[in-house]
Amino acid sequence: MKILFINKYDIHGGAGIAAFKLAQNLSRYYKTQNSFIVGIKKSNDGNIFQSRDNKFQIEVERGLNFLLSTFGLQYFFFPFSTKRILGILDRIKPDIINLHNLHGGYFKTSLLKTICEKYKVVWSLHDMWALTGSAAYTFGDESWKEMRTFKAESGIYPYLGINTNKFLMKHKKMIYDSSEFTIVTASEWMYQNVKNSPLLNSKPTINIPYGIDLNLYSNEGRAKCREKFGIPVNEKVLIFGAEKLDDHRKGISELIKILEIMSEDLKSSVHLIVLGNGDDLNLNLPSNFIVRKVGYVSDEILYSEYLKSADIFLFPSKDDNLPVMPINSIACGTPVIAFDVGGCSDIIEDNFNGYLIAPFNLLSFAKKTISLINDDGKLKSFSINASSLAKEKFSEKRMAEQYYNLFKNVLNENVSENKIKSGTRQ
Numbered sequence: 001m002k003i004l005f006i007n008k009y010d011i012h013g014g015a016g017i018a019a020f021k022l023a024q025n026l027s028r029y030y031k032t033q034n035s036f037i038v039g040i041k042k043s044n045d046g047n048i049f050q051s052r053d054n055k056f057q058i059e060v061e062r063g064l065n066f067l068l069s070t071f072g073l074q075y076f077f078f079p080f081s082t083k084r085i086l087g088i089l090d091r092i093k094p095d096i097i098n099l100h101n102l103h104g105g106y107f108k109t110s111l112l113k114t115i116c117e118k119y120k121v122v123w124s125l126h127d128m129w130a131l132t133g134s135a136a137y138t139f140g141d142e143s144w145k146e147m148r149t150f151k152a153e154s155g156i157y158p159y160l161g162i163n164t165n166k167f168l169m170k171h172k173k174m175i176y177d178s179s180e181f182t183i184v185t186a187s188e189w190m191y192q193n194v195k196n197s198p199l200l201n202s203k204p205t206i207n208i209p210y211g212i213d214l215n216l217y218s219n220e221g222r223a224k225c226r227e228k229f230g231i232p233v234n235e236k237v238l239i240f241g242a243e244k245l246d247d248h249r250k251g252i253s254e255l256i257k258i259l260e261i262m263s264e265d266l267k268s269s270v271h272l273i274v275l276g277n278g279d280d281l282n283l284n285l286p287s288n289f290i291v292r293k294v295g296y297v298s299d300e301i302l303y304s305e306y307l308k309s310a311d312i313f314l315f316p317s318k319d320d321n322l323p324v325m326p327i328n329s330i331a332c333g334t335p336v337i338a339f340d341v342g343g344c345s346d347i348i349e350d351n352f353n354g355y356l357i358a359p360f361n362l363l364s365f366a367k368k369t370i371s372l373i374n375d376d377g378k379l380k381s382f383s384i385n386a387s388s389l390a391k392e393k394f395s396e397k398r399m400a401e402q403y404y405n406l407f408k409n410v411l412n413e414n415v416s417e418n419k420i421k422s423g424t425r426q
Helices: 013-030 055-070 079-092 111-118 165-177 188-195 222-228 252-263 300-308 324-331 362-373 376-393 396-411
Strands: 002-009 033-040 048-050 096-099 120-125 182-185 205-207 237-244 270-277 289-295 312-315 336-339 354-357
Touching: 002 013, 002 079, 013 033, 013 120, 013 324, 013 396, 033 079, 055 079, 079 111, 096 396, 111 120, 111 165, 120 396, 182 188, 182 396, 188 205, 222 300, 237 252, 237 324, 252 362, 270 300, 300 324, 312 324, 312 362, 324 336, 324 376, 336 362, 354 362, 362 376
Parallel strands: 002 033, 002 096, 033 048, 096 120, 120 182, 182 205, 237 270, 237 312, 270 289, 312 336, 336 354
Antiparallel strands: none
């Protein structure tokens, strides 16, 4: 099977890494022939093609994207990328195209219709952009269910100047209605969003959770990781991470407030490991937190060791699809405390492998964290449950199998939502 993946990045960003690992596992288990088209190439892989030939074309399209988006015409014109994407497709002639993040300033929205006219297409959704006018997330606002914009939408990534979101939704609906494709969601939350979307609810949709390397992300060697980082085994360790620490969606401001509340009731000092870009970010936390900022960790072995060294992963995200950091964390046997937003409930079963906190109750978040820190028995049982749940739901082999079966059904024009089991537990 010859598969071509399209995404903004290849080995960068959540969607890019997810697509790249999916391709690796499809090749590993099913010997598929994989290639990529990306807006920005970060690797040296010869099977990955950038949608622009050179830096000049990148800068021209970046300028065009900013100008058109300022006037409300998000993703209407990419002269170099459009021509090159179609040329690469014509040369490779894939059996199936797996779309990922189309937003990001390289893919003209109407190009979807052109591609669907000639190829079999599966679109994996990593956020809400396909359902809204322009926003990747809506932070609980449900105006999109009635094809209406909401007040803050034009201020949410991706950038939009003039608020033309109602027009953009109609534009997307026109394109979707004349295009045939299948949707994959990673979380039950996103699956339900698609089913409630007037833009996409007619499309066949399958829920396939992200898969991770359960040999790398396991609960083995936790004590050795503590020893490596010089953390006493009898002291408590919290961990927080985000690709960019200043990404307000990931809840760094909420985290600081939660820790300030906690500091009043801590019986002893607690270690806090902070992962992510943002060395210049001043957390300014109370003195009973021993903070270790380690920056962005690209080495997966080292990253897994940091997760294993912690007692609890704090994840105060304001909105998320199926965040991979908490998945990695539970696989390492580290329970997660998170707000009950997006697909977090697919990862965390409340009072089983962590806690789900009502959005955005900072006091409750702090109290639950304190109670778990002080309960070694519950910490141990949550840790065992976390690892067990990860093995049950988030195997990369299982993800590859479900995608491969879906691709076969799409090629055979035999797509049914009942033919491939959802990744969610019933």
